[in-house]
Amino acid sequence: MNKAEVLKLAKLARIEISDAEAEELSTEFEAILGYVGEIKQVSKLESLKDKNSEDYALKNVLRADENAHDSGIHTEKILENAPAREGDYIKVKKIL
Amino acid sequence: MIDLSTLTIQSAREALKAKKFSSRELTQACIDAVKDKDGNIHAFLEIFKNVLDQADEADKKIKEGIDLPLLGIPIALKDNITVAGEHASASSKILENFVSPTNSTAVNKLQEAGAIIFGRTNCDEFAMGSSTENSAFGPTKNPLDQTRVSGGSSGGSAAAVAGGMVLGALGSDTGGSIRQPASFCGLVGFKPTYGRISRSGLMAMTSSFDQIGPFSKTVEDAELIYEVLRGPDSLDSTTITEEIYPKQKNFDKTIGVPRMFINKASENTKKNVEEAIKRFESLGYKVIDLEFPTIEYSLAVYYVIVPAEISSNMARFDGVKYGLRVGGENGIDDYFKTRGVGFGKEVRRRIILGTYVLSSGYYDAYYGTAENVRSLIRKEFREAFKKVDLILLPTTPSSAFKFGERSSPLDMYLEDIFTVPANVTGCPCITLPFGKENDLPLGIELIGDLGREDNIFKASKEFYG
Numbered sequence: 001m002n003k004a005e006v007l008k009l010a011k012l013a014r015i016e017i018s019d020a021e022a023e024e025l026s027t028e029f030e031a032i033l034g035y036v037g038e039i040k041q042v043s044k045l046e047s048l049k050d051k052n053s054e055d056y057a058l059k060n061v062l063r064a065d066e067n068a069h070d071s072g073i074h075t076e077k078i079l080e081n082a083p084a085r086e087g088d089y090i091k092v093k094k095i096l
Numbered sequence: 097m098i099d100l101s102t103l104t105i106q107s108a109r110e111a112l113k114a115k116k117f118s119s120r121e122l123t124q125a126c127i128d129a130v131k132d133k134d135g136n137i138h139a140f141l142e143i144f145k146n147v148l149d150q151a152d153e154a155d156k157k158i159k160e161g162i163d164l165p166l167l168g169i170p171i172a173l174k175d176n177i178t179v180a181g182e183h184a185s186a187s188s189k190i191l192e193n194f195v196s197p198t199n200s201t202a203v204n205k206l207q208e209a210g211a212i213i214f215g216r217t218n219c220d221e222f223a224m225g226s227s228t229e230n231s232a233f234g235p236t237k238n239p240l241d242q243t244r245v246s247g248g249s250s251g252g253s254a255a256a257v258a259g260g261m262v263l264g265a266l267g268s269d270t271g272g273s274i275r276q277p278a279s280f281c282g283l284v285g286f287k288p289t290y291g292r293i294s295r296s297g298l299m300a301m302t303s304s305f306d307q308i309g310p311f312s313k314t315v316e317d318a319e320l321i322y323e324v325l326r327g328p329d330s331l332d333s334t335t336i337t338e339e340i341y342p343k344q345k346n347f348d349k350t351i352g353v354p355r356m357f358i359n360k361a362s363e364n365t366k367k368n369v370e371e372a373i374k375r376f377e378s379l380g381y382k383v384i385d386l387e388f389p390t391i392e393y394s395l396a397v398y399y400v401i402v403p404a405e406i407s408s409n410m411a412r413f414d415g416v417k418y419g420l421r422v423g424g425e426n427g428i429d430d431y432f433k434t435r436g437v438g439f440g441k442e443v444r445r446r447i448i449l450g451t452y453v454l455s456s457g458y459y460d461a462y463y464g465t466a467e468n469v470r471s472l473i474r475k476e477f478r479e480a481f482k483k484v485d486l487i488l489l490p491t492t493p494s495s496a497f498k499f500g501e502r503s504s505p506l507d508m509y510l511e512d513i514f515t516v517p518a519n520v521t522g523c524p525c526i527t528l529p530f531g532k533e534n535d536l537p538l539g540i541e542l543i544g545d546l547g548r549e550d551n552i553f554k555a556s557k558e559f560y561g
Contacts (some may be wrong), residue, residue, distance in 0.1 A: 001452070006448065009448045009451045009452050009455070010444075010448050012451050013407060013435075013437055013447050014414070014428075014431040015431055015432065015435045015436050015439065015444055015447060016432040016433055016435070016436030017436060017444060017448075018439075019146075021175030021441075021444075021541045022486075023118065025445060025448060028445065028504065028505050028506070029452070030447060031504065031505075031506045032449065032505060032506055033462075035399070035506055036396040036397075036398060036400050036462070036466075037130055037396075037398050037462075037510075038393060038396045039393055039396045039397055039400065039465050039466055039469045040461065040465060040471065041393075042390060042393050042465075042469045045227065063330075069486070074197070077197035078197060078417075080197070081195060081197070081417070081418035081419070082194065082195055082416075082417060082418060083415060083416070083418070083419070083420070083421035084421065086380075090416060090417060092427055092430070092552070093415055093426055093427040093430060094427070095427050
């Protein structure tokens with residue numbers, strides 16, 4: 001993976017990084033991907049083809065869409081952590 | 097004078113009940129120990145301001161004859177477990193000033209059990225690391241040798257207990273983050289079955305692996321904290337009930353050892369495992385060799401799935417809703433600046449790597465394959481647990497290393513080789529202090545079948561008999 005690819009990924013991930021860091025990461029990623037790429041060996045195993053996954057823990061976890069809490073009871077606590085606010089709104093820069 | 101370096105939770109509970117000392121005196125002793133020792137070690141980021149008030153409350157209850165499993169016992173929390181009204185930063189700059197609006201379920205349960213919620217401990221940023229060197233607030237030193245790391249990511253919790261500053265602590269374990277620091281600091285560390293303890297209020301790192309668990313001096317103390325914390329929770333849909341994993345086998349003292357896999361450890365560590373096997377055999381255990389073709393791929397699987405889930409979980413930190421905001425030229429530039437400055441190097445590395453393994457064209461080769469291999473490993477473990485009650489491994493390849501010694505990211509990742517199989521399979525796993533290497537503690541791990549924490553505690557107690 002080269003520097004330009006790392007910079008593109010960083011852009012997708014919305015993280016500003018320097019050229020020097022991208023360079024360093026590209027070398028590190030080569031080593032890491034070389035190691036984790038070993039798993040492709042396993043995928044050739046016969047046993048993988050007849051795997052039946054045991055999904056014991058899979059169950060519907062959604063509650064019924066009812067009995068919501070009273071509107072606004074958590075607003076103040078949550079807004080206390082907002083970097084910028086205006087009244088009961090979180091303030092951000094102009095979008096359009 | 098209370099000697100915190102040898103006192104266990106069990107014996108402290110007895111002493112509190114017998115009025116040998118009060119919770120206030122015990123809590124004050126912990127505060128004094130932190131003041132005395134932690135300037136060098138840096139296990140703590142903060143002692144909560146109301147600890148002595150909490151202790152007075154506990155003393156009142158003790159006087160009334162109320163008996164609760166942790167009544168009056170100060171317990172420390174890793175900095176990624178939330179307490180209502182207190183800071184929780186995951187040792188990251190991006191959350192440096194974050195105050196949690198809610199309690200985690202783990203803290204609710206500790207409070208119901210009478211524990212003093214003592215303070216928050218240092219860790220690798222967002223629990224990403226194996227040495228606590230990735231904390232935005234500086235590393236934690238190993239109390240047994242301050243030139244060495246305390247392990248990670250829950251290194252502060254380990255150092256707080258091993259350094260005689262509190263009697264117990266909570267950490268989180270995604271790939272060994274409780275067990276490796278416990279082993280480096282000569283403690284018991286326990287990661288229960290995935291889903292056994294609610295993670296509501298634990299900051300997510302890799303949601304399909306993360307699990308909360310205790311640090312303690314003894315197996316009995318670890319079990320005590322585990323019993324307090326366990327159980328299903330409507331606020332965490334991944335929590336499990338007893339019915340989910342039916343028992344596959346009755347306990348008959350059989351331990352499996354994947355010897356081929358253990359060859360990756362240092363000579364001392366291998367010898368130490370053989371010593372542990374001898375001790376189990378002398379206690380009437382049958383130890384058999386396990387053939388495990390896929391176990392050695394656990395770490396590779398782990399380091400694909402982990403960055404993938406991180407890249408998704410860390411997307412919530414955008415400088416809009418909470419946490420740090422660094423202003424840029426426009427709205428979207430705010431994201432780039434906030435995340436570039438707010439996240440440390442390892443967090444940035446993992447998010448970008450995760451973005452890669454999930455990107456179009458590479459998804460199948462990395463993430464898809466890793467998920468397939470993961471279910472294969474899981475299947476092999478389930479099969480093995482029809483024959484054996486427990487699997488024995490060393491906890492770490494070697495004893496605690498020096499600061500800066502694992503300089504490349506891959507070298508640091510390889511540190512987790514023996515701890516990740518339990519996370520990849522979801523199985524419960526304990527580390528027990530056993531043996532030494534260069535005067536530093538080593539640990540052995542016992543992995544149990546899904547839902548079989550009982551076997552782990554039974555064998556661990558017999559081991560120290």
